[in-house]
Amino acid sequence: MTSTGPWQWLLICTLLVLGCLFAIDAWRLAVHQTEKGSRIGVLSALGGGLITGLSVGLATLNLQMSFEATTKYATWKADVEAATSIPGFSPGHRDIRGINFSGKSLHDADFTHEDLHGMQFRDADLTGAVFDGADLQGVNFVGADLESTSFMDSNLKNALLQSADLTHAAVNGSAPQNYAGVQVNGRTCWPKNVDREILKTVTVKPFWERDDTILTPQQEQKEDGVRGGEIAPRCHLAER
Structure with a gap:
């Protein structure tokens, strides 16, 4: 037509x-x-x-x-x-609800101000992606590569960040309360300059790794003294 x-x-x-x-x-x-x-x-x-x-x-x-x-x-x-690789992805004005982005390579994707409530990004490569002002409540970022990702003014309440790599991510642009209930584990890698107030709001939960090992909150804090993951550049993520 x-x-x-x-x-x-x-x-x-x-x-x-x-x-x-x-x-x-x-x-x-x-x-x-x-x-x-x-x-x-x-x-x-x-x-x-x-x-x-x-x-x-x-x-x-x-x-x-x-x-x-x-x-x-x-x-x-x-x-x-x-698609498995969509560099520079941007939904524009399209509805992306229901799309599963788990495992996809989304370098430099633009999700600015998007409503991504509860969506799936498990093990996705989101290097350089922008989530500024996005609603990320309950989003699954387990195992995701979030290096250099921007979370300015985004809401990550109750998001899953176990084993996520945020080595150079911009996380301080959102109020600490926007991280309330975020689930992390001993393999969550935070940027060096992370606001320690953010770490006070997250929830540390044991989480099984791919090699069938598990870290309890007590063990992970004993390893590096940081509650709620590890601080770059001394993260164990690179060793996996």
Whole structure:
């Protein structure tokens, strides 16, 4: 299907104006009764026919355009779901709810001000990605590469950051309370300049690693003295 072009819209508008003029002329003649009834009837029929026909035509065009937009979106969504690497990804004005980004390479992706509540980014490569002002409540970032990722003014309450690498991430741009309930473990790697107030709000939970080892909150704090993960550059992530 092809989209409606400017010339088509011009023709539609012209016919609509003509229909209205015929209808108005018929009404004027009927009021003043200066012409024969046959002319009034013809004008009324022409005006009413044009207006009715155009109304049906516009409704059909609207359905066609809606169908085209739905088809394009479905194709775009399917391509995103199938892709493993989408550098510079940006949803634009599209709805990305329900898309699973786990395991995908999304270097320099732009999720600024997006509503990503509860979405899946497990083991995703998000190096250089931007989540500024995004709603990240409950998002699964387990094992994700978040190095150089920006979280300025984002809300990460109850997000999962176990074994996530935030070595050079911008995490201090959000208020510490925006990290309340964030789940971390002994392999969560925080940037060197992380605000220690943030670490006071997170929840430390044991988490099984891929090699079937586990660190309890007591063990991980004993290792490096940091509650809620490790501080770069002395993180164990590089050793995995």
